[in-house]
Amino acid sequence: MTDAPLLEVRGLNAWYGESHVLHGVDLDIREGETITLLGRNGAGKTTTLRAIMGILRRREGVIRLRGQDLLKLPLHRVAQAGLGYVPEERGIFASLNVSENLMLPPKVAENGMSVEEIYRLFPNLHERRSSQGTKLSGGEQQMLAIARVLRTGARILLLDEPTEGLAPVIVQRIGDVLVALKERGMTILLVEQNFRFARKVADRFYLMEDGRMVNSFPGREFDAHMDQLHEVLGV
Amino acid sequence: MAVETHFLPAQARVRTSAMILGAVAVAALLAAPFVVYPVFMMSVLCFALFACAFNLLIGYVGLLSFGHATFFGGAAYFTAHAVKVWGWEPLAGILLGVAGAAVLGLVVGFLAIRRQGIYFAMITLALGQMFAFICLQVPFTHGEDGIQGVPRGHLLGIVDLNDPFAMYYVTLAIFLFGYFTIYRIVHSPFGNILQAIRENERRAISLGYRVDRYKLGAFVMSAALAGLAGGTKAIVFQFATLTDVQWQMSGEVILMTLLGGIGTLIGPAVGAGLVIALQNYLAAYDFPVTVLIGIIFVICVLVFRRGIAGEVLELMKRKSG
Amino acid sequence: MNTIFGISPPALYGQILIGLINGSFYALLSLGLAVIFGLLRVINFAHGAQYMLGAFAAYLLLTYTGIGYWPALILAPLLIGAVAVVIERTMLSRLYRLDPLYGLLLTFGLALIFEGMFRYWFGAAGKPYTPPSQLAGGVNLGFMFMPIYRGWVVIASLVICLGTWLLIEKTRLGAYLRAATENATLVQAFGVNVPRLLTLTYGLGAALAALAGVLAAPIYQVSPLMGSNLIIIVFAVVVVGGMGSILGAIVTGYVLGVLEGLTKVFYPEASSIVIFVIMAIVLLVRPAGLFGREE
Numbered sequence A: 001m002t003d004a005p006l007l008e009v010r011g012l013n014a015w016y017g018e019s020h021v022l023h024g025v026d027l028d029i030r031e032g033e034t035i036t037l038l039g040r041n042g043a044g045k046t047t048t049l050r051a052i053m054g055i056l057r058r059r060e061g062v063i064r065l066r067g068q069d070l071l072k073l074p075l076h077r078v079a080q081a082g083l084g085y086v087p088e089e090r091g092i093f094a095s096l097n098v099s100e101n102l103m104l105p106p107k108v109a110e111n112g113m114s115v116e117e118i119y120r121l122f123p124n125l126h127e128r129r130s131s132q133g134t135k136l137s138g139g140e141q142q143m144l145a146i147a148r149v150l151r152t153g154a155r156i157l158l159l160d161e162p163t164e165g166l167a168p169v170i171v172q173r174i175g176d177v178l179v180a181l182k183e184r185g186m187t188i189l190l191v192e193q194n195f196r197f198a199r200k201v202a203d204r205f206y207l208m209e210d211g212r213m214v215n216s217f218p219g220r221e222f223d224a225h226m227d228q229l230h231e232v233l234g235v
Numbered sequence B: 001m002a003v004e005t006h007f008l009p010a011q012a013r014v015r016t017s018a019m020i021l022g023a024v025a026v027a028a029l030l031a032a033p034f035v036v037y038p039v040f041m042m043s044v045l046c047f048a049l050f051a052c053a054f055n056l057l058i059g060y061v062g063l064l065s066f067g068h069a070t071f072f073g074g075a076a077y078f079t080a081h082a083v084k085v086w087g088w089e090p091l092a093g094i095l096l097g098v099a100g101a102a103v104l105g106l107v108v109g110f111l112a113i114r115r116q117g118i119y120f121a122m123i124t125l126a127l128g129q130m131f132a133f134i135c136l137q138v139p140f141t142h143g144e145d146g147i148q149g150v151p152r153g154h155l156l157g158i159v160d161l162n163d164p165f166a167m168y169y170v171t172l173a174i175f176l177f178g179y180f181t182i183y184r185i186v187h188s189p190f191g192n193i194l195q196a197i198r199e200n201e202r203r204a205i206s207l208g209y210r211v212d213r214y215k216l217g218a219f220v221m222s223a224a225l226a227g228l229a230g231g232t233k234a235i236v237f238q239f240a241t242l243t244d245v246q247w248q249m250s251g252e253v254i255l256m257t258l259l260g261g262i263g264t265l266i267g268p269a270v271g272a273g274l275v276i277a278l279q280n281y282l283a284a285y286d287f288p289v290t291v292l293i294g295i296i297f298v299i300c301v302l303v304f305r306r307g308i309a310g311e312v313l314e315l316m317k318r319k320s321g
Numbered sequence C: 001m002n003t004i005f006g007i008s009p010p011a012l013y014g015q016i017l018i019g020l021i022n023g024s025f026y027a028l029l030s031l032g033l034a035v036i037f038g039l040l041r042v043i044n045f046a047h048g049a050q051y052m053l054g055a056f057a058a059y060l061l062l063t064y065t066g067i068g069y070w071p072a073l074i075l076a077p078l079l080i081g082a083v084a085v086v087i088e089r090t091m092l093s094r095l096y097r098l099d100p101l102y103g104l105l106l107t108f109g110l111a112l113i114f115e116g117m118f119r120y121w122f123g124a125a126g127k128p129y130t131p132p133s134q135l136a137g138g139v140n141l142g143f144m145f146m147p148i149y150r151g152w153v154v155i156a157s158l159v160i161c162l163g164t165w166l167l168i169e170k171t172r173l174g175a176y177l178r179a180a181t182e183n184a185t186l187v188q189a190f191g192v193n194v195p196r197l198l199t200l201t202y203g204l205g206a207a208l209a210a211l212a213g214v215l216a217a218p219i220y221q222v223s224p225l226m227g228s229n230l231i232i233i234v235f236a237v238v239v240v241g242g243m244g245s246i247l248g249a250i251v252t253g254y255v256l257g258v259l260e261g262l263t264k265v266f267y268p269e270a271s272s273i274v275i276f277v278i279m280a281i282v283l284l285v286r287p288a289g290l291f292g293r294e295e
Helices: A045-053 A075-081 A097-103 A115-119 A123-127 A138-151 A170-182 A194-202 A224-234 B010-036 B038-060 B069-084 B092-114 B117-137 B165-185 B189-199 B202-207 B211-237 B247-260 B267-283 B289-303 B307-319 C009-040 C047-066 C067-090 C100-122 C148-170 C173-190 C196-222 C224-242 C246-267 C276-283
Strands: A007-016 A019-029 A035-038 A059-065 A083-086 A157-162 A186-192 A202-209 A212-218 C139-141 C144-146
Touching: A007 A045, A019 A059, A019 A212, A035 A045, A035 A194, A035 A224, A045 A059, A045 A075, A045 A083, A045 A157, A045 A186, A045 A194, A075 A083, A075 A123, A075 A157, A083 A138, A083 A212, A083 C173, A083 C276, A097 A115, A097 A138, A097 C246, A115 A123, A115 A138, A115 A186, A115 B092, A123 A138, A138 A157, A138 A170, A170 A194, A170 B211, A186 A194, A202 A224, A202 B165, A212 A224, B010 B038, B010 B165, B038 B165, B038 B189, B038 B211, B038 B267, B069 B092, B069 B117, B069 B211, B069 B247, B092 B211, B117 B247, B117 C100, B117 C196, B117 C224, B117 C276, B165 B211, B189 B202, B202 B211, B247 B267, B247 B289, B247 B307, B247 C100, B267 B289, B289 C100, B307 C224, C009 C144, C009 C148, C009 C196, C009 C246, C047 C067, C047 C100, C047 C196, C047 C224, C067 C173, C067 C196, C139 C148, C144 C148, C148 C173, C148 C196, C148 C246, C173 C196, C173 C246, C196 C224, C224 C246, C224 C276, C246 C276
Parallel strands: A035 A186, A035 A202, A083 A157, A157 A186
Antiparallel strands: A007 A019, A007 A059, A202 A212, C139 C144
């Protein structure tokens, strides 16, 4: 784990049409770190992920992966560079079954997990592999969404609210999966509103409000920032 | 259709300049037959009305009808038949055309409105083609020959429409009537609801509006006004043929509206004038008109979606800040 | 002689065969339209023109270079497909972010340009194109006489439809296509070059139309107008079938073709509008189409 950041974001501004939604966002992730973006609904967390990935195209600023500028790249090239995106709505393809959903992403890097490895990590998916993608439970769909991206060999996972709407026991399992991925050296950028979950997996936190970064702190300083968290998150 | 439209806001400055322009335009139209060949002007007026009627549907309701020739040409046939075969007075003949077009509009609209967007367009196209086939076979239309030699007659038994000036001013009156009818529809509560439907249909439904009824109502009005144009055209040019009901005609009126400016009141009329002028000009040369229409379509869709009136309005908006 | 419903069997079967042939073209063209629409959300009005261009390519290849039917079956689709790729890259792709009706209007304009130019160059009359000698003549099946070329057309179209279906349902490329139809952005986020996929799809659809054009040349004669009248009927077929599935487009095409043929036997005056009438009925009863999904 080197000290130079794997992913660098500087002064990121973004627009949805005429609406200016991100104001000079700065972000660093080092290799193997798990970073969490905290903030309430509408703070700009999802927008930040989409802007980094390149789904949101109207942007200004700097996005660098190992020194390579990502801003001008089309979405599929960003993915090929090693970023993997799991959207909030999961995006399981209804016209494909579990196995087909899983097999869909092309291997864009050598370290893309093989199907066997993935099924070992997600045994319940192996059981359900012939089911229609959308017939799975919420938790299983989330697993599938994460599993899918692992196929591409992405080294940085952008996860948007993976625990949203899931029962506590499933949330626990997802936490276990993330920890297992961390052990494999995966870098994770996580968007979460459930900060208790995030606490367990994240090394560092960024706090967002109204499209801006308002603070950042490492995991061990979490309790020290509780007041600010309560205020900004409104919980 | 989530198209870029420019519904006139009630800004005082825009209003005044619009009214001045309008007055100038009407004055020009009144003087026109002394300067320009009356038949050309009457052609422009008929198609301008046709295009304005079509625009009511696309610009303010967001529905692209690809079979509007059905109403235009159908009315032409009805009017031609009434005046030539039954000996009706011309205005009565035109009103029959309007009524016939409204009925056709009710039938086509009822079927087409069951789907949205692209499907709506395809359905109107298919139904239009079906109507064209029927027109080809039904005896009263005289198939390939069409109904020829429609007498101009005497308007209300008094005005001899064979006089080109008389015919022109009657046509102008009909155009202005149609134009102001559209203006009133757009600026009425009914029109406002149509706009709301176009902008956010789900919301309109959740507010309790019977959206389908409004759409159908707008469709029938648009068809009736297109029929007004068609019936008038039958009297002016004294024939009704298959060309009037074919998909190429439907395509032309779309082009006129697109070129002039979808969703602007005056745009379609401007577009109609341009296209007719172009066709007349090119008739002298060997160049295929269809190709030119296709080229203008492609250019408009790619880089000129606001149309002439739309661009002018945008310029005026920018200037007034 | 026996009759079936008052019609002599050869006449009846002859009409059914004609219906099957027409149905083959309806199926091929609505298949191409469905493939393009599914992914690009564009109604390719130029499909009829691409069909016509395919037929003309075969005709011109034969007339000016002596290249015959069999090579034309491959060359014409490649040529027309290449033209379509250029169209997609330079014009169509700019419209994806807009209302899909603009795509319809663009392709409509392109159709007018192609047909207008060809009409200007070649006139409106149809040009004959002789089928290759291997497919000439006919065979007596006992209950009817079947021209070999016509039998070939039906078989070829079935094979092409099956091949396309297999491509879409069973291959990796087809999986990308189906997934991208649902969520193009996400597929791209996995590293798949979706813009290129869109271009390929449009090219493939156009090539299918052109292939149909080559098949049609010996039967319907080669004329600049052959596409536009056909495409409107195909639109009606597509509305009846619903744009939901490839299979639906294929089945609807064949069925409507046969129904049209049967109508010609029993009620000839209605044959040119029967498909539209069926469309009207389907709209009343099942607006999403027989195989369609409610959007």
